Amino acid sequence: MNFPTSEEAEEAFYSAMRDGDVDGMRSVWAEHDSIACVHPGSEPLLGRVAVMEGWMQILHDGIVPVQPEPLSASVGANLAIHLVNERVLDEGGRLIASVVATNVYELGRDGWRMLLHHGSQTPAAPAVPQQLH
Amino acid sequence: MNFPTSEEAEEAFYSAMRDGDVDGMRSVWAEHDSIACVHPGSEPLLGRVAVMEGWMQILHDGIVPVQPEPLSASVGANLAIHLVNERVLDEGGRLIASVVATNVYELGRDGWRMLLHHGSQTPAAPAVPQQLH
Numbered sequence: 001m002n003f004p005t006s007e008e009a010e011e012a013f014y015s016a017m018r019d020g021d022v023d024g025m026r027s028v029w030a031e032h033d034s035i036a037c038v039h040p041g042s043e044p045l046l047g048r049v050a051v052m053e054g055w056m057q058i059l060h061d062g063i064v065p066v067q068p069e070p071l072s073a074s075v076g077a078n079l080a081i082h083l084v085n086e087r088v089l090d091e092g093g094r095l096i097a098s099v100v101a102t103n104v105y106e107l108g109r110d111g112w113r114m115l116l117h118h119g120s121q122t123p124a125a126p127a128v129p130q131q132l133h
Numbered sequence: 134m135n136f137p138t139s140e141e142a143e144e145a146f147y148s149a150m151r152d153g154d155v156d157g158m159r160s161v162w163a164e165h166d167s168i169a170c171v172h173p174g175s176e177p178l179l180g181r182v183a184v185m186e187g188w189m190q191i192l193h194d195g196i197v198p199v200q201p202e203p204l205s206a207s208v209g210a211n212l213a214i215h216l217v218n219e220r221v222l223d224e225g226g227r228l229i230a231s232v233v234a235t236n237v238y239e240l241g242r243d244g245w246r247m248l249l250h251h252g253s254q255t256p257a258a259p260a261v262p263q264q265l266h
Contacts (some may be wrong), residue, residue, distance in 0.1 A: 120253030
């Protein structure tokens with residue numbers, strides 16, 4: 001898989017989360033050991049093996065119904081940084097978690113690949129339906 | 134203040150936190166509105182005014198006794214990404230919080246400046262002294 005822009009790599013990243021697609025997730029990340037991933041509230045995972053094991057555990061449990069909203073982006077010659085608001089929804093489309101993510105991509109021989117993903121939960125209150133009795 | 138490398142910008146960033154130095158903190162960040170800062174558990178702050186107001190609030194409350202430990206770094210032509218473990222200590226040198234931070238720097242006319250800081254707390258247990266009765 002070749003991603004001519006960091007936006008296309010990002011699209012594939014969130015598609016893989018939504019589809020529970022481990023192979024898709026594997027193809028998004030750079031194929032060397034300088035990659036790193038921080039899941040919300042967790043210790044950093046460093047290197048290809050640790051990062052991919054982390055995603056296999058998450059995607060093994062099912063799909064992640066995430067809706068990304070770009071906040072800002074800085075694209076350099078060979079590195080790109082995207083700041084993204086991730087809205088995690090339940091089956092009814094209700095917000096169950098809000099995560100802010102820093103996504104870093106690098107330009108290699110095969111196009112843009114993910115180098116770092118750092119997500120952390122924000123205090124945005126989930127939309128819990130209220131019943132008045 | 135000119136920082137010839139991203140490492141020197143990072144050193145000034147952590148010095149400003151440790152010294153409660155608002156002017157030092159201001160001089161570390163790029164002087165445009167594409168900067169962003171995510172404090173642990175918080176919503177992202179976007180743009181120069183919001184980012185600097187956030188730091189003024191934090192540093193107004195006192196110094197942040199932080200000890201950075203580099204985890205990984207990727208330096209491109211004009212962007213650099215550092216992943217850092219931040220150990221926050223109390224006056225007795227005991228660990229009171231452990232934060233993982235993604236620090237992004239960009240090379241401008243005046244050298245390297247901070248473009249993004251994203252910190253999130255990790256579950257590392259604080260070293261609480263245990264008393265057996």
